[in-house]
Amino acid sequence: MFIQRIQSPGSTDLPGSTCQRCGARAQSVCCVLDEGDLGRLAAVAVHMEYARGQVFIQEGDVAQDFYNITHGTVKLYKLLPDGRQQVMGFSGIGYFLGLAASETYAFSAKAIEPVRLCRFSRKKLNGLMDNFPQLERRLLQTACNELAMAQEQMLLLGRKTARERVASFLMGRNRIAPMPGTIALPMTRTEIADYLGLTIETVSRTLTRFRTEGRLSMIPEGVMVLDLPGLEALAGGG
Amino acid sequence: MFIQRIQSPGSTDLPGSTCQRCGARAQSVCCVLDEGDLGRLAAVAVHMEYARGQVFIQEGDVAQDFYNITHGTVKLYKLLPDGRQQVMGFSGIGYFLGLAASETYAFSAKAIEPVRLCRFSRKKLNGLMDNFPQLERRLLQTACNELAMAQEQMLLLGRKTARERVASFLMGRNRIAPMPGTIALPMTRTEIADYLGLTIETVSRTLTRFRTEGRLSMIPEGVMVLDLPGLEALAGGG
DNA sequence: CGCACACTTGAACCCCCTCAACCCAAGTGG
DNA sequence: CCACTTGGGTTGAGGGGGTTCAAGTGTGCG
Numbered sequence: 001m002f003i004q005r006i007q008s009p010g011s012t013d014l015p016g017s018t019c020q021r022c023g024a025r026a027q028s029v030c031c032v033l034d035e036g037d038l039g040r041l042a043a044v045a046v047h048m049e050y051a052r053g054q055v056f057i058q059e060g061d062v063a064q065d066f067y068n069i070t071h072g073t074v075k076l077y078k079l080l081p082d083g084r085q086q087v088m089g090f091s092g093i094g095y096f097l098g099l100a101a102s103e104t105y106a107f108s109a110k111a112i113e114p115v116r117l118c119r120f121s122r123k124k125l126n127g128l129m130d131n132f133p134q135l136e137r138r139l140l141q142t143a144c145n146e147l148a149m150a151q152e153q154m155l156l157l158g159r160k161t162a163r164e165r166v167a168s169f170l171m172g173r174n175r176i177a178p179m180p181g182t183i184a185l186p187m188t189r190t191e192i193a194d195y196l197g198l199t200i201e202t203v204s205r206t207l208t209r210f211r212t213e214g215r216l217s218m219i220p221e222g223v224m225v226l227d228l229p230g231l232e233a234l235a236g237g238g
Numbered sequence: 239m240f241i242q243r244i245q246s247p248g249s250t251d252l253p254g255s256t257c258q259r260c261g262a263r264a265q266s267v268c269c270v271l272d273e274g275d276l277g278r279l280a281a282v283a284v285h286m287e288y289a290r291g292q293v294f295i296q297e298g299d300v301a302q303d304f305y306n307i308t309h310g311t312v313k314l315y316k317l318l319p320d321g322r323q324q325v326m327g328f329s330g331i332g333y334f335l336g337l338a339a340s341e342t343y344a345f346s347a348k349a350i351e352p353v354r355l356c357r358f359s360r361k362k363l364n365g366l367m368d369n370f371p372q373l374e375r376r377l378l379q380t381a382c383n384e385l386a387m388a389q390e391q392m393l394l395l396g397r398k399t400a401r402e403r404v405a406s407f408l409m410g411r412n413r414i415a416p417m418p419g420t421i422a423l424p425m426t427r428t429e430i431a432d433y434l435g436l437t438i439e440t441v442s443r444t445l446t447r448f449r450t451e452g453r454l455s456m457i458p459e460g461v462m463v464l465d466l467p468g469l470e471a472l473a474g475g476g
Numbered sequence: 477c478g479c480a481c482a483c484t485t486g487a488a489c490c491c492c493c494t495c496a497a498c499c500c501a502a503g504t505g506g
Numbered sequence: 507c508c509a510c511t512t513g514g515g516t517t518g519a520g521g522g523g524g525t526t527c528a529a530g531t532g533t534g535c536g
Contacts, residue, residue, distance in 0.1 A: 078393045080475035086393040101382035106389055133371055140374060143381035144339035150388035151344055155316045155324040157395035158435030162524065189483065197396030199525055204484055237318035400492065427515065437493055442516055 018042050022118075024070040027094030029142060032134045040131075044124040050111040057097070057109035065119050067097040072115035073186050076107045077194065087195035089149070090187060092176070098122075099143055113186050157197045160237060165196040166206040167234035170216070174225060185222035256280050260356075262308040265332025267380060270372045278369075282362040288349040295335070295347035303357050305335040310353035311424050314345045315432065325433035327387070328425060330414070336360075337381055351424050395435045398475060403434040404444040405472035408454070412463060423460035 019042040025031055033041055048067075050056050057067075059078060069091060076088040076097075088107055091097060097117075100106055129136040156168050169192065173183045185192070193200045207223070210216050215227040225231060257280040263269055271279055286305075288294050295305070297316060307329060314326040314335070326345055329335060335355075338344055367374040394406050407430065411421045423430070431438045445461070448454050453465040463469060 078389065080393070080397060082475060084397040084475065086396040088389050088392060099382050099385065101379050101386060106386045129375075130371075133368075133374070136371070136374055136378065137367075140378045140381060141339050143378060143385060144337050147337065147381060147385050147388060148339060148344045150385060150392065151316065151326050154326060154388065154391055154395060155318070157392060158324040158432075159318060159322040188481090194396075200483080201485085201526085202524060205524095208484075237320060237322065426513090438515080439494085439517085440492060443492095446516070 018047070019045065022070060024068065024094045028068050029096050029135065029138045030068070032138045033132060037132060040128065044120055044128065045118040046120075048117050048119050050115045050117075052111055052114055054115075055108055055110045056115075057105050057107070059106065059108045060104050062103060063098060063100050063105045063122065065098060065121055066125055067109075068118040068120070069093055069095045069097065070116045070118060072111060072113040074109050074115055075112050075187060075191055075195075076109050078107050085194045086197070087191055089153075090191075090195070096139070096142055099139065099146070112188075112191065162196075162198055162202050162206055163209075164234055164237055165198060166192075166203060166210070167231045169196055170223065170225070171232055171235040173222075174228075181225045181228070182219075183222045183225065256285070257283065260308060262306065262332045266306050267334050267373065267376045268306070270376045271370060275370060278366065282358055282366065283356045284358075286355050286357050288353045288355075290349055290352055292353075293346055293348045294353075295343050295345070297344065297346045298342050300341060301336060301338050301343045301360065303336060303359055304363055305347075306356040306358070307331055307333045307335065308354045308356060310349060310351040312347050312353055313350050313425060313429055313433075314347050316345050323432045324435070325429055327391075328429075328433070334377070334380055337377065337384070350426075350429065400434075400436055400440050400444055401447075402472055402475055403436060404430075404441060404448070405469045407434055408461065408463070409470055409473040411460075412466075419463045419466070420457075421460045421463065 019025065019030060019038040020035060022028075022030070025038075030038065030041060045068075047070075048056075050072075056074075057076075070093060073090055073092050074095075074097070075090050078086050078088065090112070091109075097109060098105070129139075156165055160168065170183055173185070174180055177183050187195075189200045189203050193203045196203065207216075207218070210231075211218060213227075215230055216223045216225055218224075257263065257268060257276040258273060260266075260268070268276065268279060283306075285308075286294070294312075295314075309331060311328055311330050312333075312335070313328050316324050316326065328350070329347075335347060336343070367377075394403055398406065408421055411423070412418055415421050425433075427438045427441050431441045434441065445454075445456070448469070449456060451465075453468055454461045454463055456462075
């Protein structure tokens with residue numbers, strides 16, 4: 001449960017330089033800032049690193065910080081009192097965490113791979129937003145995107161069958177895959193099940209059935225798509 | 239399917255006056271603007287009225303307008319190709335509709351009661367946001383609230399039982415009820431079912447069972463809560 | 477080796493869905 | 507006035523998709 005603070009080596013610790021050479025910059029909200037303004041962002045950013053399995057946002061805690069993921073994957077989830085879990089999503093590089101209207105976090109966040117991220121204090125970022133309206137507009141866009149994805153997931157959870165859910169999940173992963181057709185699944189079957197509102201057994205059986213139907217093949221890191229049109233049709237509920 | 243355009247009578251049609259005396263102002267995003275700025279908002283607003291059953295936003299259509307509800311209730315929903323329906327939410331007075339990152343609407347909207355609303359062109363409102371950053375910040379808050387509610391609904395759809403879903407729905411309605419304990423249900427059982435990821439029969443049976451258990455009593459406009467603690471406990475999944 | 481963890485597979489069960497009948501109130505039209 | 511229709515709601519019987527329970531496989535690791 002201990003938190004490791006990453007300090008840049010002296011020569012690269014000039015103000016702004018860390019943000020300017022950040023690998024996640026192009027994919028994150030930071031991309032709306034130019035080289036000069038990045039310095040002011042870097043001044044309020046703290047680099048963090050978490051090991052696999054670490055929970056770094058706890059539902060209900062006071063929301064003091066925002067996070068921007070630069071490496072790895074996290075899962076966002078909510079729990080019921082008896083332990084039932086619903087995963088809200090899996091977030092990777094460039095993803096902005098912590099958007100919340102209320103004073104407390106609405107969900108927990110756990111690293112499912114080794115994760116590196118930037119942490120910003122809410123207060124300081126609010127100050128930054130006053131000076132950089134394009135940052136605020138970008139966050140509004142981000143929030144709207146999140147909302148659209150959440151609504152798509154509500155359709156899945158409320159009305160799709162198990163086969164349609166698993167197919168939808170795979171097609172969603174395929175859309176963000178660096179090499180389409182080869183889908184990485186860094187999360188466990190349990191986590192997939194908790195994301196899709198199913199049990200681990202149903203997920204496993206459904207994947208097996210997709211395999212025996214020739215729609216995909218299993219590889220160590222995930223799956224390879226063999227029948228893209230078929231899976232897309234299933235995912236769309238057609 | 240025809241759309242009625244409401245024109246204010248001459249004497250009240252002064253710029254800004256319509257917004258200043260709007261009953262929904264205090265509950266809507268407009269509340270961040272002062273009396274003077276309201277005039278510029280009123281200049282870009284068009285008052286609309288829709289009868290019960292009218293669909294005024296169609297999923298997939300180009301998103302040219304935002305809407306702000308001043309009277310009545312609308313349901314927001316998505317459809318699968320075969321007709322399966324998922325209701326994303328029921329929106330009442332003061333609610334801001336049309337927040338969308340993409341160029342097209344992500345859901346449809348139907349009036350389930352006679353509805354009056356203000357329509358703003360996206361373009362004009364974007365121009366307004368440049369001048370009134372507090373409006374943009376309020377929209378960001380709104381979007382974050384929506385997101386939190388959507389995530390709570392994902393937990394419901396993915397992990398709660400039928401009883402817990404209906405109880406959660408009733409407690410949610412109770413929270414926004416003008417007289418707590420007396421819950422208005424302007425939507426049909428079918429619409430409740432499509433909101434909760436259930437069938438109409440299950441919703442009906444569950445309500446009947448709550449009644450026989452002495453948890454509520456049915457009234458013409460909705461239900462009256464008799465066992466608030468019990469329903470709250472059920473809703474929370476306890 | 478032994479343990480933990482992730483995953484798969486089988487069998488039985490159950491919650492909710494499907495199908496169907498029925499009630500009731502509000503039109504509507506002769 | 508009654509006959510008929512339509513839409514919303516309730517209730518019952520039966521079936522099925524997914525869960526639950528259980529056993530077994532594979533794999534990484536101290």
